[in-house]
Amino acid sequence: MFTFLMVLALLSVLLNIVFSALVVHELRKRGVRINYLFIRLLLPKYVHQYRTMTKEERGTVGGLYYAWVISINAALVFGVAGLVVRAS
Numbered sequence: 001m002f003t004f005l006m007v008l009a010l011l012s013v014l015l016n017i018v019f020s021a022l023v024v025h026e027l028r029k030r031g032v033r034i035n036y037l038f039i040r041l042l043l044p045k046y047v048h049q050y051r052t053m054t055k056e057e058r059g060t061v062g063g064l065y066y067a068w069v070i071s072i073n074a075a076l077v078f079g080v081a082g083l084v085v086r087a088s
Contacts, residue, residue: 005082012075019068023050026064 047068054062
């Protein structure tokens with residue numbers, strides 16, 4: 001069970017990386033300058049900018065925002081669940 005949960009956590013992390021790259025790509029298309037040196041620290045800011053920009057443009061939040069939030073939270077939940085299973 002531990003291995004299964006850790007594999008799910010790893011897949012969630014990989015999906016989060018993909019969605020992060022897509023969010024950065026969308027922001028670059030809209031003219032936002034991206035600091036690649038500190039991208040890991042600034043990624044939550046960029047995701048928030050994406051959310052704000054898409055809400056202003058379309059009236060609703062873009063789908064990449066929800067995909068990013070769900071994938072990062074799923075990685076956290078699966079990782080913690082795996083550690084709990086291993087400890088018990």
